């Protein structure tokens with residue numbers, strides 16, 4: 440077993456599903472780093488027993504590269520696993536199974552396995568480690584780290600988000616905003632239906648409006664070929680309402696999301712939605728003033744669009760042996776926040792594939808970890824000429 444695999448098996452054994460604390464894992468990482476002479480800071484959640492970790496190896500100066508990943512994973516609940524999710528299992532083909540192997544403890548293991556070499560190297564610019572929590576529930580935890588980083592005296596020049604891209608360099612992904620809508624109607628006996636205000640019917644009209652918006656985006660764009668699919672998507676995923684067929688329902692809620700390309704401002708789409716909500720609300724309140732429609736943002740993160748023609752992108756492409764400039768990802772990362780809030784040139788490049796992420800029997804191939812190990816060795820060499 441390589442040292443990367445040994446570390447990965449430790450990381451997998453911590454059940455850091457987003458609903459759990461990640462402190463035991465962070466304690467292990469801090470202990471490991473200090474064994475190699477690297478001090479690290481925890482940036483705690485103000486309310487929960489969770490933390491981000493930040494460490495600097497090499498000189499405390501401007502520039503250098505930040506290696507970034509999240510420590511939380513999606514749940515295994517309701518999934519049919521044939522392997523143990525919280526223990527690393529290898530098969531004869533080199534697949535390493537376990538929750539988080541590809542998304543994204545595999546990358547964290549590669550980074551940690553390279554720490555002794557980073558510490559021993561004569562780094563001219565620093566390598567920073569930024570490990571976050573609660574990424575899977577809307578990039579929540581990293582915001583505390585980013586707040587802290589605003590006051591750091593030195594800023595990294597570049598950031599590599601090690602989400603699984605099969606070690607290809609990816610410079611763009613969509614942004615996302617997720618909303619919950621609660622419709623409050625007025626109940627009555629269904630035999631008297633016209634006297635009530637049917638919350639399910641009003642929610643259905645909103646769902647219908649959102650579907651028309653989705654079709655408009657698909658047909659008329661705007662389009663950007665660097666995204667997959669190359670237009671903004673709109674999707675309703677959850678709807679709940681009504682209690683019995685003979686009652687006009689007084690309540691219905693729905694959840695929808697917009698995943699926007701860089702050329703589209705999701706707020707502009709939401710303003711159109713809000714106008715329609717206001718129109719329906721007026722209609723409902725004309726029947727009963729207590730009726731209402733409320734909208735709440737559940738989570739959001741900005742998209743990422745780093746120009747291809749930057750020195751950092753060319754450098755990382757060369758070091759990662761990433762030859763395909765057309766690889767696209769259809770998931771979000773913390774990269775948009777690092778890029779938008781801290782103005783750090785950010786790209787995504789990590790071992791494994793999201794084909795296996797979030798699924799039962801998630802795995803990463805050992806050859807992917809090895810590719811990432813070799814990439815990090817080349818990066819260390821590059822920064823310590």
Ligand SMILES: [Zn+2]
Pocket residue numbers: 509542543574602
């Ligand atoms: Zn991830």
